[in-house]
Amino acid sequence: MTCTTDQSSGIKVTGTDYTPPVTTLYVHGFTGPINPSVGDPGISLTNGSSLNTTINSGNGFTPGNILINVTDRFGIRAQSQGSAGRDGENTTESHRSTSGGAGSIGGNVTVNTIENANSSTIITTAGSNAIGILAISQGGSGGAGNEVSVTSCSNINTQGNNSHGILAQSIGGGGSGGFTVSGAVAIVDAAVGLGGGTIR
Numbered sequence: 001m002t003c004t005t006d007q008s009s010g011i012k013v014t015g016t017d018y019t020p021p022v023t024t025l026y027v028h029g030f031t032g033p034i035n036p037s038v039g040d041p042g043i044s045l046t047n048g049s050s051l052n053t054t055i056n057s058g059n060g061f062t063p064g065n066i067l068i069n070v071t072d073r074f075g076i077r078a079q080s081q082g083s084a085g086r087d088g089e090n091t092t093e094s095h096r097s098t099s100g101g102a103g104s105i106g107g108n109v110t111v112n113t114i115e116n117a118n119s120s121t122i123i124t125t126a127g128s129n130a131i132g133i134l135a136i137s138q139g140g141s142g143g144a145g146n147e148v149s150v151t152s153c154s155n156i157n158t159q160g161n162n163s164h165g166i167l168a169q170s171i172g173g174g175g176s177g178g179f180t181v182s183g184a185v186a187i188v189d190a191a192v193g194l195g196g197g198t199i200r
Contacts, residue, residue: 010036010070015047023047023107024054028119033067042068042123044077050140052107053080057121057154058114066121074134075123075156080107082140082173106137106146106170115153124157131167132156138171145170 011034015022025045034042047053055078057066068075082104111133113121123132133156137146148168156165 010034010040010042010044010073012041012044013046015045015051015053016049021047021049021051023052024056027055027057027066030066033069035069036073038071038127039073040070041073041077042070042075044074044079046077046079046081047107048081048083050082050104050107050146051080052109053078054110054112056112056114058116058119065119068121068123070123070125070130072127072130073125074130075125075132076111076113077131077134077136078109078111079134079136079138080109080146081138082106082143084140105139105144106173108146109135109137109148111135111150111152113152113154121152121154122157123154125163126159128160128162130158130160130163132158132163132165133167135166135168136171137169139173141173143173145172 011025011027013022013025022045025043027043036042043055043057045053045055055076057076113133115121125132132154133150133152135148135150137148139145148170150166150168152166158165
């Protein structure tokens, strides 16, 4: 999926609603800002079924800035959720029950904001818990999170309590461990949150 026209509201895509699923979202070349309603994300791509999820804003070639202004939500959100575990079953043999299966791992999650002389991504958030870039890989019940990568040279301005510039999480479902979280950040004071993962 590629979005290349003016947007007066946020872009919110659930990849598994489509056939085939949307796993990569390219956003570039807007001539106007993204100004979603209060509580709506600026750009969001979420997936279940352990699908990998990637958002690329800017493409390094098409002129035009991406301006995202949100309140009480996320500037850019990429999330992959693993599937829930299998339920246990009753068996007639000795009146026993089988144990349920563990949930699947989350997919890999990648966010890239590509900058050059022709284009940039500027994110401004207002209100509490309003995060500039949020990237999460979460396992299903008993499943692990997976790799999370954020590469950003964006100008990110946040206001309010708990409003991180960048929050990257690899979260195990139901207590399972996370995987690797990596970040290439050209700004200071970027927060990286972990749920069992490690920073690379």
